[in-house]
Amino acid sequence: MSTHANVLDDLEWRGLVADSTDRDALHEHLGTGSVRYYVGFDPTAPSLHLGNLVQILTARRLQEAGHTPYLLVGGATGLIGDPRDSGERTLNSADTVKEWVERLRAQLERFLDFDGPNAATMVNNHDWTASLSTIDFLRDIGKHFPVNRMLARETVKRRLESGISFTEFSYVLLQSMDYLNLYRDHGITLQFGGSDQWGNLTGGVDLVRRADGGHVHAFSTPLITKADGTKYGKSEGGALWLDPEMLSPYAFYQFWLNVEDAKVGELLRVFTFLEHDEIEALEAESAEKPYLRLGQKALAAHVTTLVHGAEETARIEAASAALFGGGDLTALPGTTLAAALREAGAVTAPAGEDRWGIVDLFVAAGLAKSKGEARRTVGEGGAYLNNERVTDPDLVPGPEHALDGGWLVLRRGKKNLAGVELV
RNA sequence: GGCGGGUUGCCCGAGCGGCCAAUGGGAGCGGACUGUAAAUCCGUCGGCGUAGCCUUCGAAGGUUCGAAUCCUUCACCCGCCA
Structure with missing residues (x-):
């Protein structure tokens, strides 16, 4: 178990520190007691994802070592959006952002301890930006940001050719102001975030020093990529959401x-x-x-x-063992098969005279986006019914194909399975 | 405000009146090899269906037998000049 001071050694061992302000100063600071730290999440989607999980778990590691977490949900920054390489963002409506804020809060609450001596606290930057006047903002915050230095930031430089609005250009001021506010109101002295946030992290550190003469710390966690350097998530057909409704x-x-x-x-x-x-x-x-x-x-x-959770994981492990265990599907008892297929994804289809063809079944089960794609898959030899390759796209499976319990097992390629219950 | 350049399918990027559903690369998907890995090779890659039809090349109009390709207007982006 990590202690106040050596938690940084653990984080470094785990490869979780990509960049940091004065490393030795940070190490020493963490040894002085329960440090209050924060990490922010912008509501740019209805759910958190794999990348956010790195921050969430890092926050938990720090809490387990005795430090005190503040989880910031960006009700204000989410209305703006930080600059990204893929170009100008489309603004989301205030109602949408508000709804996403609530969803993210609910997700975050599961991962940290909100009781005890170093309980976690939720904050929302909308609370201190909503009533802020433009003049105050420009005088109190804007004055500390030399535009020449803002222009030199990598994220901004990359966008100067393709274009960047003043809105996104100003994002760093908002996040920096968060740090200043949390420093003043809650005594927060450490912020961390993803490595793409490094400029925003140092922006806050600089602002605290310029505005209040305070010395605060920051570090960034590395971007998690595949072995070839590309991002995870794209190849699996979408982002890796934490919400079970969005990704089973x-x-x-x-x-x-x-x-x-x-x-x-x-x-x-x-x-x-x-x-x-x-x-x-x-x-x-x-x-x-x-x-x-x-x-x-x-x-x-x-x-x-x-x-x-452990229960769900146990069900999934059992399902994976049944479906990929190499055994004969037809030998599985109906209850085992049904449980496994419900985890993997299952739909129902009519069993009578009006029953569907293999192509429609693949679409209904979500294994193909269109009939054309399903037909193509059959042609490519990638479609399987009950582990047997389907060669005829006009095949209409009936009760004679049903396994125990009235199930059909559809598979696309090596690892995409779905169950169809004939009713 | 003026002048010039640009906006193509998931991404990048050809096409510049018919042969374009649209070259090529990447991603994705499938097959072979494997270990539900990586690398490699092959195939595939808008929808419906397999005769062919329908919807796509920023938006809306127009010219034409026929346009992603020409014209007009609008929106957005880039550059130079004010």
Whole structure:
């Protein structure tokens, strides 16, 4: 278990510190007692995702080491949006942002402890920006930001060619002001965030010094990427949401289980609370017998438990074992099969005279976006019914294909499964 | 405010009156090889259906037998000049 001071060593061991203000000063500061720190989340979507999870778990590590977390939800900054390389953002309506703020709060509450001596606190930057006058903002905050230095920031420089609005250009002032306010009102002296936030983090540190002469700290966590440097999430057909309505826990678990060998160790360090020796042991075993995928299994189990709970994880593990265990599907008892398919994703379809063809079933089960795609998949040899390749796109499965309990098992490619219950 | 350049399918980027549903690359999807890994190779990659039809090339009009390609207006972006 980490203590006040050595938590930074743990974070560094886990590869969670990409950049930091004076490292030794920060280390010393963390040794002085329960440091109040904050991390912000902007409501730019209805759910938090994989990238946010890094911050959430880092916040928890600091709390477990005795420090005091403040979780900021950006009710104000979410109305603006920070500059990103892909270009100017489309503004979301105030109502939408408000709704997302509430959803993010609810998600965040599960991960930290809101009781005890170093209980977590939720704050919303809308509370101190809503009534702020433009003149006060320009006089009290704006005066501390030389435009020449703002223009030199990497995120801004990259946008100067393609264009950037004053709105997004000004974002750093808002986030910096958050730090100043939290420093003044709550004695917060540490902020962290993703490495893409580094400019905003240092902006706040500078503002606290310029405005109040205060010395505060900041560090950034690394961007989590695949072994080839690209982002996670795109290849799996969407962002890795934490909300079970937006990404099923089964799909979430499968994501971790399918992580590349080369990344397992790194991800275990970042996303699990396993001790150092446990992780090193898993890394060693994985290097020796990668085909057993012990690292992936541990990773999937731990992270899914953190996000979706132990019960759900147990159901998913059972489902995965049943569906990918290599056994004969037709030998599975109906109850096991039904439970497994409900985790993986299941739909119902008529069993009578009006029953559907294989192409419609693939679309209904969500394994293909259109009939054309389903038809194509059959043509490519990637469509399976009950683990047998389908070669005829006009096949109309009937009761004679049904497994125990009236189920059909559809599969696209190697690992996309769905169940159809004939009723 | 003036002049010039630009806006193409998930992304980048060709096309510049018919042969364009639109070259190429990337991503994605499928197959082979494997370990529900990586790399590699092959195939595929708007929708409906397989005759062909329908909807796409910033938006709306127009010219034409026919336009992503020409004209007009509008919106947004970039550059130079005020």
